[in-house]
Amino acid sequence: MAKERLHPKSIKDKVWHYCPGCSHGIVHRIIGEVIDELDIQGSVIGIAPVGCSYNNYEYFDFDVIQAAHGRAPAVATGVKRVLPNHIVFTYQGDGDLAAIGTAEIIHVAARGEKLTTIFINNAIYGMTSGQMAPTTLPQQITTTTPTGRDTAYHGYPIRISEMLALQEGTVFVERVSTHDVKHIRQAKKAIKKAFKIQQAGLGFSLVEVLSTCPTNWQLSPVDSQQWIVDNMIPYYGLGNLKGKDIKV
């Protein structure tokens, strides 16, 4: 019997360019499944960032716009204001969203734009070969913090979800992880809810995904999953920060 490759309709049948053990592929797949389940392939528009997932339109089989570094929320705003009945989401890394694009992300939240953001926090600049990100943990070694992030010198990591949850226009925020199957399921639930919040026109929704970058962390794919458990989850914490009780 020929093996059937089961993949979401909203994901093209291609081989990822992502490194083994990288979370980007897992999150892409979750998004594809959610879009299929909500039956919105025809009306969804994704905004790709600058970062390792800059060309996620090679994998997503729905309309995608590639944005300048950090500007995805502004691009999404332009799309959504023209097409208010479409579902528009940004897919952004931590350098993209939490460094160069902080103004844009805060203001979509403040305006309560009916958009969804999937925030891939891998505590590093993946694409440019492992520099410190705003979300890099204290003591974490990167190519620009060779002796570890010294908070007295480099400052502290930004907790984006907490910051954006404070904005009145933000209605749903959850921090999830993809390090094991149980957490992947929870991540999918949160992402689905974030899209449904947008469908209901309630306001801005964001899901922060604690993610791996085995290549730049210089860990094996398996050890990277463990690194999330040992280091990222204790620092950032998992769970819902806003909109837990909303029923959609």
Place this chain on the structure above:
Amino acid sequence: MGEKVLMKGNDVIAEACIRAGCLHYFGYPITPQTEISHYLSKRLPELGGTFLQAESEIAAINMVYGASSAGARVMTSSSSPGISLKQEGISYIAGAELPAVVINVVRCGPGLGGILPGQCDYFQATKGGGHGDYRNIVLAPNSVQELYELTVKSFDLADKYRMLCMVMADGSMGQMMEAVQFKDEEDIQVYDKPWATNGMGCRGHSNFITSVNVNPDELEKVNLRLQAKYREVEKNEIRYEEINCENADIMVVSYGTTSRIMKNVIKEAKKIGINVGLFRPITLWPYPYEALAKHTDKVKAFLSVELSAGQMIEDVRLAVNGKSNCYFYGRMGGHIPSQKELLDEIIRILEKEDK
């Protein structure tokens, strides 16, 4: 015929935007063009469109990028420092081949400079501004009537070529009150946008819009295609005006505000027996090199008059190609040359040339 009304330049730009069928505007406040925002913030929501005050010019131009990707006619406006911030987005718009209209009501620089009229952003507008090998169409009106007509036209050019079209005015034109004759109905061509990312449901296959391509062969091809398009624009869209150019002793080249002053200088010069021609580029890119070059054997000299330290003069020299002397006269900081200043300069140049 449509109504003729007395209106302020900036208001006319805003009205022209609506008349061109553009219902989406994103901007950030900056003098001397804030009236555009005031006008559109009232009118666009009434018409079911979008007026959005962005958090910065960077955000505004990226909202334009998104709205255009979604298939809409869209505009932003700003003035010099704000246009500098938009350059990243302008380069991306060129790379992704998106239609967009940007209004630049130029003030004086560099830095925060001053809010008075300037023409010191000519290089930025016509020679690049952002990174990469790209061009924008740049239109330079010199009356409120032309602000109306060229703003409407800019949307057509943007859609036709999938390019950014900039209307470059200056503070004095934005603030000036003048009569404008509106058409009863605009002649708007609607362009198909099968490339738009407006949801694949309407077409059955997915689209993407991007300016990135890491394959050198493919990226070179993209660039060659862009260049071919720019050659096409150069062939079709050059605009200029010639006044009193037959038998001119000297050819003054100027656009926008300075070209208005020249019209009076021509009259004054006639009284003392000097024939001054005025060549006024209306498209600053594509620049009317050939049309200007036709005058090289006929006049004694060329004089570029600008509100800058001498920027368009470089294009005048390129057109003239060493066949005549090219002079420059400019004022900066928001000063506008008087008729007398200009006439004295013309007399000085002609005396020098006659020696």
